Amino acid sequence: MKAARQVLDFEQPVALILSGILGHVMDDDEARDLVRRLLAPLPSGSHLLVCDGTDTNEELRSAQQEHNDRTPVQYRLRSPERIASFFEGLDLVAPGVTPCTQWRPEPGAPAPHVDSYGAIGRKP
Numbered sequence: 001m002k003a004a005r006q007v008l009d010f011e012q013p014v015a016l017i018l019s020g021i022l023g024h025v026m027d028d029d030e031a032r033d034l035v036r037r038l039l040a041p042l043p044s045g046s047h048l049l050v051c052d053g054t055d056t057n058e059e060l061r062s063a064q065q066e067h068n069d070r071t072p073v074q075y076r077l078r079s080p081e082r083i084a085s086f087f088e089g090l091d092l093v094a095p096g097v098t099p100c101t102q103w104r105p106e107p108g109a110p111a112p113h114v115d116s117y118g119a120i121g122r123k124p
């Protein structure tokens, strides 16, 4: 946080972007604690973005397991509900927790389902 304070004005709202990051934190409590600690010093009006792979597809779950068995860089697929739990205490920005491609897609553009969910929340 010290390094962030050197380049960011913590008197102004800050965007905390955890894109493809929390999946690398295997333990749920540790991941939630990390989000809580990163958000704590940010002022009201700051926003959190999280997007991460989900366990919503058997083929992906099995491929991820195979990957995790072979590498030290593990990744945990979570349910959309668990991803939503990272936003506890924040006001979810519409449309809430959705597959990333379906979060405000361009009008008329295809928005296929992907097994990666995301959301944005505002710190009250």
Ligand SMILES: C[S@@+](CC[C@H](N)C(=O)[O-])C[C@H]1O[C@@H](n2cnc3c(N)ncnc32)[C@H](O)[C@@H]1O
Binding pocket: 018, 019, 020, 021, 024, 025
């Ligand atoms: C899937 S990539 C996402 C990169 C980028 N944020 C994006 O959305 O395109 C995962 C990133 O997490 C970082 N990473 C790996 N293990 C981590 C950990 N334990 N804690 C925090 N970040 C980690 C990696 O260095 C890598 O940059």
